[in-house]
Amino acid sequence: MAKIDVNIKMYRVGELGDCFLIHFTDGTATSSVLIDCGSFRNGGPSVERMKAVAADIKTQQKMAGGGPAPFDVVVGTHQHNDHLSGFVHAKDIFAEIGMKEVWLSWLDDPNDEKATLIAKGQRKLVDKLQKISALLPAMATAGLTNTVGEPSAADHINDVLGFYGLAAATADSSPAVPQDGINNLKSLGKKVSYLSPGQILDLPGLAPGAVKVYVLGPPRDNDLLFDINPGKGESYESKLTAAANVADGLHSALTNFDDGQTLAEEGFFPFDKKFTRSLTDDEFMNSAYKKKENHWKTIDQEWLDQAEQLALYLDTYTNNSSLVLAFELVESKKVLLFVGDAQTGNWLSWKTIQWNNPAISLDSLLQKTVFYKVGHHASHNATLPEYLEKMTNPDLAAMISVDNSDPNITKPNGWKMPAANLYKHLKQQTNFRILRMDGKYEPDCDPKLPEVQKKWGSLFANIDDKAAFVSYTVKG
Numbered sequence: 001m002a003k004i005d006v007n008i009k010m011y012r013v014g015e016l017g018d019c020f021l022i023h024f025t026d027g028t029a030t031s032s033v034l035i036d037c038g039s040f041r042n043g044g045p046s047v048e049r050m051k052a053v054a055a056d057i058k059t060q061q062k063m064a065g066g067g068p069a070p071f072d073v074v075v076g077t078h079q080h081n082d083h084l085s086g087f088v089h090a091k092d093i094f095a096e097i098g099m100k101e102v103w104l105s106w107l108d109d110p111n112d113e114k115a116t117l118i119a120k121g122q123r124k125l126v127d128k129l130q131k132i133s134a135l136l137p138a139m140a141t142a143g144l145t146n147t148v149g150e151p152s153a154a155d156h157i158n159d160v161l162g163f164y165g166l167a168a169a170t171a172d173s174s175p176a177v178p179q180d181g182i183n184n185l186k187s188l189g190k191k192v193s194y195l196s197p198g199q200i201l202d203l204p205g206l207a208p209g210a211v212k213v214y215v216l217g218p219p220r221d222n223d224l225l226f227d228i229n230p231g232k233g234e235s236y237e238s239k240l241t242a243a244a245n246v247a248d249g250l251h252s253a254l255t256n257f258d259d260g261q262t263l264a265e266e267g268f269f270p271f272d273k274k275f276t277r278s279l280t281d282d283e284f285m286n287s288a289y290k291k292k293e294n295h296w297k298t299i300d301q302e303w304l305d306q307a308e309q310l311a312l313y314l315d316t317y318t319n320n321s322s323l324v325l326a327f328e329l330v331e332s333k334k335v336l337l338f339v340g341d342a343q344t345g346n347w348l349s350w351k352t353i354q355w356n357n358p359a360i361s362l363d364s365l366l367q368k369t370v371f372y373k374v375g376h377h378a379s380h381n382a383t384l385p386e387y388l389e390k391m392t393n394p395d396l397a398a399m400i401s402v403d404n405s406d407p408n409i410t411k412p413n414g415w416k417m418p419a420a421n422l423y424k425h426l427k428q429q430t431n432f433r434i435l436r437m438d439g440k441y442e443p444d445c446d447p448k449l450p451e452v453q454k455k456w457g458s459l460f461a462n463i464d465d466k467a468a469f470v471s472y473t474v475k476g
């Protein structure tokens, strides 16, 4: 069987986001795969950048296929803005290129009963959090949401809603860009498949058996799908319902502050209405609530902390819903691992998969891995240390889709991407062979430096650093 070379282009989307264009070739036939295309924000500059990325991809498709070659496969890993916004903002360009197949996870399958229930619960929680988020500016004006110099719970909620294209800071009026992205993929794909763990597919566009694609996640197991720390035996329905109910109560309590109307939701309130005070009631605020000695009794930040927990819960769940694929080049026994933003629960589920062939084992897939797309922009809990430890192939290289100019990273107490300990471990496992979207390297793994190029050895020739993307070729 022919050996397969694989070229992986990581597009520079200018902020947090994933866009990977991959060409597999046996020297004659080429299979083109696009995994995600999105960036965190939906304002003008982000939209323009996504259009430019899509236009470059179109050019690459022409070069690879001798015409405007349609993608053999487009993968949407999970419903976050930073992975799907391009399919909304540059839909026309993607329509011109065309998509023979679209691969989504079982969670996007409209005929999957469990997926439909989960989507409903998720939608409800997002709606509630969006309403809560809309109330936050008024609370900030009242001086109730922030301690000067510290990021507030309100900031954290908006951060999470940003993944859904919903943050107040975005200029976009569309309520749900990621959902639109998935819908666009469904309409653009000539064939749409919804994948579940344990499935093994042939890569379309090449001879059957040349490249095997193993589906590792997202898990169908509720505990693993919904928990950062799995093992608490509650069902997905009760968890999302409970979260949405808490959001209900929280939202009612917050709305009660500003219009004085009696609401049906007051059944959720802990106290009778006659005990309530308006935040704009100066007498109450100045005489009691804002007094220094009463500071420990104030509750505004507590409410928000609860909302923040809900927002983080939602975020973890959505990251865990990532479609995880391992591409095996059968002849050379090399594996490329793309995990989207999968967090701990998703990773842990891989060892529970029952493959239809007993010869397949997770450990051997990890051992054969020569390319790893680092999970969730290299945050602290999206690469399981135990499994990274098992990626022992001497040729292992990694790509991190991080942009250290992203405001979520540069702000005070911003997101830790890449997380220091993970970065250290990655350097160890890859022998410093790490490519970053933003090209911002520490001296010990800067591929522009001769001592680092030595660590890459003959693999250094496989890097191509361009303005629009950085690419790496795995030779079969």
Ligand SMILES: [Zn+2]
Binding pocket: 017, 018, 080, 082, 083, 341, 376, 377
């Ligand atoms: Zn992401």
